[in-house]
Amino acid sequence: KPLIQFRDVSVTYGDGADATLALSPTNLSIEQGDFIALVGPSGCGKSTLLKLASELLAPSSGALEFCGVESVRVGMAFQSANLLPWLSIRKNVMMPLKIVPPYKAEYRKKRYNEYKDRVDQLLDQVGLLSFAEKQPWQLSGGMMQRANLCRALVHEPDLLLLDEPFGALDQFTREELWGTLQDLWLSKKPTVMLVTHDLREAAYLATRICVMSPRPGRILEDRSVSFPRPRS
Ligand code: ADP
Ligand code: ADP
Secondary structure (H helix, E strand, O other): OOOEEEEEEEEEEOOHHHOEEEEEEEEEEEOOOOEEEEEOOOOOOHHHHHHHHHOOOOOOEEEEEEOOOOOOOEEEEEOOOOOOOOOOHHHHHHHHHHHOOOHHHHHOOOOHHHHHHHHHHHHHHOOOHHHOOOOHHHOOHHHHHHHHHHHHHOOOOOEEEEEOOOOOOOHHHHHHHHHHHHHHHHHHOOEEEEEOOOHHHHHHHOOEEEEEEOOOEEEEEEEEOOOOOOOO
8 A cells, every 4th residue: 555645736835926736636655665865956846745744835726645554654854964953863863752743752761762763873874973972063065965864754653755965065075975865765665756857866875766847847757767776
């Protein structure tokens, strides 16, 4: 059963003379374990699709069906790492465990050390364990994005939404992080929707590539990609 089914979902922003059809009626079936890359020019509706999947945005017409799990737990990461500057890296990564249900109720009961172990295991996996006590400003951009990915994954989401997470990084660091993200995905197998402008990134990481076009936004092509591919 698919994790999310978009049935004739369209999005119009604004109303009256200001109305913009941002996404024309779209059917999309997202299977559990898919790694979908959304590619296409600015304004084609990539972020709109992510907002729909996160339920931050309701469709203007049509419906989304969430199947297979009781409630879909979502993790998100954006181009800017948005780490809280006054907290250590470990506490930043731990944040979703405090604020996302069902953890909130459990939080008081569970020992800090249980969370710490889970966070530290993730930090270790991305090579940041020795930076756990550092503040965000003490890390490089690439390291901050590693922490950002850990924070998005720490509550073991069913669905990971990534909006150009490596867009602000230099090419070398970006390609390094492809390996990091691939390892994280392979070890946990969340369903991923990744917005990217980088076709090589899409080809390296995704099991499915959706090519979109603007005015109005729509999915032009939806291709499965063989996986795993050799790293180079
Ligand atoms: P992308 O992520 O591919 O750049 P978006 O999903 O952000 O595209 O936007 C799709 C279209 O909807 C664009 O034409 C954009 O200008 C428009 N749009 C996005 N958000 C809003 C908004 N809050 N209000 C009005 N128009 C919007
Ligand atoms: P990334 O590829 O994660 O952006 P960099 O290329 O900036 O990292 O840094 C390469 C290595 O240098 C890092 O893996 C880390 O071991 C070390 N490093 C970077 N910034 C710092 C820092 N502020 N303090 C200590 N070591 C650092």
